Amino acid sequence: MRWDRQADVVVVGSGATGLPAAIVARERGCSVILVEAEKDIGGHAIISGGNVPLGGGTSVQKKYGIKDSPDLVFRDLTDWSVVGPNGFPDYRYNDREIVRAFADNSAATFEWLVARGVVFVDKAPDALGGNSVGNSVPREMHSAVMHWPMAHTGEPADPAMQKTRSSGNGLMRSLEVAAKEAGVEILLEHRMTSIQRRAPNCGPVLGIAVDHKGARLNIRARKAVIIGTGGSTGNVNFRRMFDPRLTEEYCGLAGMPWSDQDGSGELAAMAIGASLWGFYNQIGEFGSNVTKPGSIGRQYNYRHLQWMPGSPVFGRARATGLRVADWQDVILVNMLGKRFYDETGGQYIANNYNSLDPYVQGSYLNAKNLEWNPNNFLNAALAAIDDGHNGGGPIWAIFDSDAVAREEWTPAPPHADIAAGFFFSADRLADLAEKIVMKYQRVPMPPTNLEETVARYNSFVDSGVDEDFGKPKPIYKIAKPPFYAAWATPVVHDTRAGLRINAKCQVLDMSGEVIQGLYCGGESAGGFSQHGRARAACQGYIAGNAAAGAR
Numbered sequence: 001m002r003w004d005r006q007a008d009v010v011v012v013g014s015g016a017t018g019l020p021a022a023i024v025a026r027e028r029g030c031s032v033i034l035v036e037a038e039k040d041i042g043g044h045a046i047i048s049g050g051n052v053p054l055g056g057g058t059s060v061q062k063k064y065g066i067k068d069s070p071d072l073v074f075r076d077l078t079d080w081s082v083v084g085p086n087g088f089p090d091y092r093y094n095d096r097e098i099v100r101a102f103a104d105n106s107a108a109t110f111e112w113l114v115a116r117g118v119v120f121v122d123k124a125p126d127a128l129g130g131n132s133v134g135n136s137v138p139r140e141m142h143s144a145v146m147h148w149p150m151a152h153t154g155e156p157a158d159p160a161m162q163k164t165r166s167s168g169n170g171l172m173r174s175l176e177v178a179a180k181e182a183g184v185e186i187l188l189e190h191r192m193t194s195i196q197r198r199a200p201n202c203g204p205v206l207g208i209a210v211d212h213k214g215a216r217l218n219i220r221a222r223k224a225v226i227i228g229t230g231g232s233t234g235n236v237n238f239r240r241m242f243d244p245r246l247t248e249e250y251c252g253l254a255g256m257p258w259s260d261q262d263g264s265g266e267l268a269a270m271a272i273g274a275s276l277w278g279f280y281n282q283i284g285e286f287g288s289n290v291t292k293p294g295s296i297g298r299q300y301n302y303r304h305l306q307w308m309p310g311s312p313v314f315g316r317a318r319a320t321g322l323r324v325a326d327w328q329d330v331i332l333v334n335m336l337g338k339r340f341y342d343e344t345g346g347q348y349i350a351n352n353y354n355s356l357d358p359y360v361q362g363s364y365l366n367a368k369n370l371e372w373n374p375n376n377f378l379n380a381a382l383a384a385i386d387d388g389h390n391g392g393g394p395i396w397a398i399f400d401s402d403a404v405a406r407e408e409w410t411p412a413p414p415h416a417d418i419a420a421g422f423f424f425s426a427d428r429l430a431d432l433a434e435k436i437v438m439k440y441q442r443v444p445m446p447p448t449n450l451e452e453t454v455a456r457y458n459s460f461v462d463s464g465v466d467e468d469f470g471k472p473k474p475i476y477k478i479a480k481p482p483f484y485a486a487w488a489t490p491v492v493h494d495t496r497a498g499l500r501i502n503a504k505c506q507v508l509d510m511s512g513e514v515i516q517g518l519y520c521g522g523e524s525a526g527g528f529s530q531h532g533r534a535r536a537a538c539q540g541y542i543a544g545n546a547a548a549g550a551r
């Protein structure tokens, strides 16, 4: 092997896992190269909502008199008895060793972030935002957006809100500054393509290969390679190992097009013998693995993220979307122009702080006390339509010009993505159905289907009863042209299953043996069902420390 570059520790990915890992390793005396596939740092973490559930007895919890401990964090995140309103358990299948490591390092990670310049909104920890983040005491902290331009707008936040608004922007830019000050070498537009091991399935990891604008570079890692590549939900073949329904039409990933979750870390590690772990956490119907769109008429339609024309990636995002304030304003139809569910239905949810009342640790009464609520529309939206395909195909929001007025939408670019086929309009419903031609619409929408669906729905408005799906009192007819069809297909979000790791974030092989010199954390690691950045930052912290002492 000819090595083009060398460092003690090579970190892959500059998101919530990678940057902390790189800084910690550097601070512990290692030379560190961090490679990032995109043109800028931050990954999904930089566009995240900034809710960070790190607890276990942080200085802020103490300041506000909140009693917490590593044991309580561990107990909460492994409590088999906590279930969501549809009966799915959030924490039952978490790997005890991995959660124990998180519990023991959670408070330390928080203090470490603060000491590296990360500013958290100055208030008591709460239960706002995030999901699957534990159940018994307030732990949720919120990193402030700060003064740096935001990835989704290209502009800084309003100065009056820079220290009070929760966002991943401030967290990741602060860590970028800390990394550079510490002497981490960050190589942007360097995409890791493979991991080198002494022999294909044995011996220590030696380094990685990267692609830099079409050229291959080999980077030697004298001590360790740390994978922080952010998961696999953007890779259709990979995600279908977990859920065969998630075919290519689910193309509106949360966090894209800023950065992808292409499974490259997992695939490279599997190619040298690594094992995957904790599949249930990916397919359990809780949390945000698959979500209901929050806006319509654009490809990347995650509810908490609107790409604005000033964003550096707006050219790829193409539209801001039309935010839906009231799902009474639209009906949702499948590829065949048929309704399939009550449009006001939500998505999978997760159990957070005290959403079970009373909450008794480890008691079946938690499930008994739950209010049964199966009302999410995702399974119906993902249901196949019997065309021999596993995925349900596109979902279209159908509405009229009165709905446009009520919602105060502008049904045109840059709000609606007409050019790429995520938004259509016509003066007649039959014409609208015929116009829906785009790459994910596998079969044409029969015009009579759409006409009949709308006529039947309008009759429900007259009677006040949705006889098909029980939408609470349908209010508005779809009657006034022009008529519209806007992309409203479910969004793929979190990855909660990935590489098998141990308490030190070392990657294990199919025999349960450590692959020497290989570490992983965040969404590319398995065994831990918790949304987001706390898990990632904490595992980055653990991996950076462990890797610095490796070999």
Ligand SMILES: Cc1cc2nc3c(=O)[nH]c(=O)nc-3n(C[C@H](O)[C@H](O)[C@H](O)COP(=O)(O)OP(=O)(O)OC[C@H]3O[C@@H](n4cnc5c(N)ncnc54)[C@H](O)[C@@H]3O)c2cc1C
Pocket: 012, 013, 014, 015, 016, 017, 018, 035, 036, 037, 038, 041, 042, 043, 044, 045, 046, 047, 048, 049, 050, 051, 052, 053, 129, 130, 168, 190, 191, 192, 193, 228, 229, 230, 231, 254, 255, 256, 259, 260, 262, 264, 265, 302, 304, 305, 521, 522, 523, 524, 531, 532, 533, 534, 536
């Ligand atoms: C819109 C949105 C809102 C969110 N809000 C919250 C929130 O409020 N609270 C919360 O806790 N979590 C939130 N999350 C989730 C959270 O951002 C992620 O769970 C977290 O960032 C995962 O960290 P990670 O290090 O695993 O991946 P990321 O932060 O995504 O970082 C992965 C990095 O690796 C890079 N990469 C990938 N492959 C390669 C390769 N082959 N070579 C080199 N680099 C590569 C990527 O480009 C990326 O920069 C949100 C996510 C999104 C998308």
